[in-house]
Amino acid sequence: MFDFEEEIKKFQPSLEVADIENAIRDEDLTDLRDILNELLNQIK
Amino acid sequence: MELTQKFLYQSNYWYNDGLERAKVRDMSGAIRSLKHSLKYNRDNVPARNLLGLTYYGCGEAAEAVIHWIISRSIQPRDNLANYYIKRIQQSPNELERQKQAIHKYNQCLAYCRQNGEDLAIIQLKKVIASHPTFLKAYQLLGLLYLTGKEYSNARQVLRKAHKLDNANPITLRYMYELNRVREKKPIRLKENKPQTVSYSVGNETVIQPANPDSKEKARISILLNLLIGAVMGVAVLWFLIIPQIQQSKAFQTNDDIVAYSDEIASQNAEISALKTELDTYRNASEESESAKETAKSTQASYELLLKVKEQYDSQTVSNADMAESLGEVNREALGEGAKALYDTLVEVIYPSVLETRYTSGKASYDVAEYETAAASFQGIIDIQEDYNEGKALLYLANSYARSGDTDKAEEVYQKLLDLMPDTDIAAKAQKGIDGDIPEVEDTQ
Numbered sequence: 001m002f003d004f005e006e007e008i009k010k011f012q013p014s015l016e017v018a019d020i021e022n023a024i025r026d027e028d029l030t031d032l033r034d035i036l037n038e039l040l041n042q043i044k
Numbered sequence: 045m046e047l048t049q050k051f052l053y054q055s056n057y058w059y060n061d062g063l064e065r066a067k068v069r070d071m072s073g074a075i076r077s078l079k080h081s082l083k084y085n086r087d088n089v090p091a092r093n094l095l096g097l098t099y100y101g102c103g104e105a106a107e108a109v110i111h112w113i114i115s116r117s118i119q120p121r122d123n124l125a126n127y128y129i130k131r132i133q134q135s136p137n138e139l140e141r142q143k144q145a146i147h148k149y150n151q152c153l154a155y156c157r158q159n160g161e162d163l164a165i166i167q168l169k170k171v172i173a174s175h176p177t178f179l180k181a182y183q184l185l186g187l188l189y190l191t192g193k194e195y196s197n198a199r200q201v202l203r204k205a206h207k208l209d210n211a212n213p214i215t216l217r218y219m220y221e222l223n224r225v226r227e228k229k230p231i232r233l234k235e236n237k238p239q240t241v242s243y244s245v246g247n248e249t250v251i252q253p254a255n256p257d258s259k260e261k262a263r264i265s266i267l268l269n270l271l272i273g274a275v276m277g278v279a280v281l282w283f284l285i286i287p288q289i290q291q292s293k294a295f296q297t298n299d300d301i302v303a304y305s306d307e308i309a310s311q312n313a314e315i316s317a318l319k320t321e322l323d324t325y326r327n328a329s330e331e332s333e334s335a336k337e338t339a340k341s342t343q344a345s346y347e348l349l350l351k352v353k354e355q356y357d358s359q360t361v362s363n364a365d366m367a368e369s370l371g372e373v374n375r376e377a378l379g380e381g382a383k384a385l386y387d388t389l390v391e392v393i394y395p396s397v398l399e400t401r402y403t404s405g406k407a408s409y410d411v412a413e414y415e416t417a418a419a420s421f422q423g424i425i426d427i428q429e430d431y432n433e434g435k436a437l438l439y440l441a442n443s444y445a446r447s448g449d450t451d452k453a454e455e456v457y458q459k460l461l462d463l464m465p466d467t468d469i470a471a472k473a474q475k476g477i478d479g480d481i482p483e484v485e486d487t488q
Contacts, residue, residue, distance in 0.1 A: 002221060004191045008157060010214065011184055013150040015106040017143040023110050031086040032051050 055085035062091065066098050071179070071209035074098045089115050093124045102209060103178030105132070105142045145175030152184060161188050172204075179208045179215075186218050198222055342377035349373050349382055352389055367397040371426065398424050398431055406486070409439055418443035434460055434469040438484050441473065445481045 015023055062077035075098050081091040096111035109132065112125035120126075132139055148171045155164040168185040172178060182205035189198035199222055205215045352369045355361040370393060375386055405420030421440035424431045431437075437460045445453035453476065460473040472482035 002217075004187070007187055008153070011153055011156075011180065011187075013153055014104055014146045014180060015110070016146050016150065017106045017109070017139065020106050020109055020113075023106070024113055027110060027114060029086045029114070031082065032084050033048055034086075036047060036051075 051084045055081045055083075055088045055091065057081075058084065059088055059091040059094070062094060062098075065211075066094060066101075069101075069207075069209065070211040071098050071102050072212045075102075087118050089119045089123060089125070092118070093128070096125065096128065100128075101177065103142070103145075103175055103180070105139065106146065142175050142178075145171045145178055145181070149178065149181050149184070152181075156184070156188070161192065164188060165192075172201075177208060179205055179212065182208065183212070183214050183218070186215070190218060190221060195222060195225060338377065341374045344372075345374045345377045346382060349378065349386055349389075352393075353385065356389060356393065363393050363397045364400065366393050367427065370394075394427055398427060402432060402436060405436075405439060405443075409443055412446070414443040414447035418447065429459075430463060432486075434464045434467070435484055435486055437463070438469060438472060438476075438482065441476055442481055442484065445476060 058077045058081035062074045062081060065071075065074035065077055075095065078091050078095040078098065081088050082095065085091075092111050092115040096108040096115065099105075099111065100108035109129070112128045115125035116123055116129065148167055152164040152167045152171070155161070155167065165185065165188050168181055168188070171181045172185065175181065182201050186198050186202040186205060189195070189201060198218070202215055202219050202222065205212065206219065209215065348369050352366050352373075355366050355369075366389075370386070370389060373386060375383060378386060401420045401423045405417045405424070408414070408417035408420060418440055421436050421443060424436040425440060429437065437456060441453050441456035441460065444450075444456060457473040457476040461470050461477075464470050472484075475482045
């Protein structure tokens, strides 16, 4: 049988509706095209 | 091919993969694939909308709303996200319920980390009751049941979690653990007895059931079942059918009784009417009979009176005989003139008759011929009860007493007492009643 204490650590709090605004603001929308452009800019 | 084009293709590839997974309710797999898709192209609107929908399917409304809002900001028009957001806005109660459920779930997580598992279980039950698609709540409750060794409850909860997301690694892991625990349980195996017994008779092999009692047991079982069936049948008959029949019989009897009562009442009324009618006829008949009798008596009385008158005039008949005839005359039936004649005859005939009888009775009494004496005195009493100041009555009573007829004697003494109370002769009558026959002081 698994260890409860370890197992419970895998559970994260669910996002509450009140936090949606912050969550949208903090959402990382970076995609691979952004990373690629960043790399190209750095090379240049 | 340009690299950016390749990224778009990759994004679409993962979107398709996510869609396939979502269709078979592999929600966690779908979320993973769709997140991949968005890593290649953050503007993949269908992938973002589907990701939101997948989160919503797992009960994560807030996560869903985030992706739909971002999707709408990327493509404000002709976007499915608008529809989803509108639907949520149209049902604020539902959103509020889910919001509360998510909040309670987070509280439960905190309880679990503070060794408040019991409280967490109670709270989680309420959470899944109010928000039945909240996958994480089922999983956490399943974990709590598992660690609390409540395997049956754990199985129920994890089955529901599995229905919501059929390839979720956490759910699968818990189900695996649950199965492992079940397999560890010792299973009682039936003793492997041989089912048949074989033996040889000559060249033939005979195979018989191993348990010789099996047939007997089967027979007993059949009999037992029949018995139980019969008992149940009797019970049903006794408790359900018979009371019904009895009740209906009682109702029928009551109806019959009421009908008979009515009939009896009507017959009684008829009988009563007939009785009244009969009584009327009887009365009428009695009255006519009485009138007839009266007429007869009147006629006889007149005839007797005329006869006595003739006898008195001719002087051929003794006074005693004439007195006897007069005694049979009904004075009340006579008219005024006849009554006057009757009274005249009585006045001239009776005194001598009474005197004769008194003398005769006294003579018989003196020689102890009490029966003869009693007859004489009775003849006097029939005409005049208080003859010779009651002495005739006293003689009569004494005659009865001395002849041994005490009942009659007592009756006559009592008559004397009633007739002449508070007199010397009444005192003598009392003496006679007391059993001491009184002497009659008679100077006549």
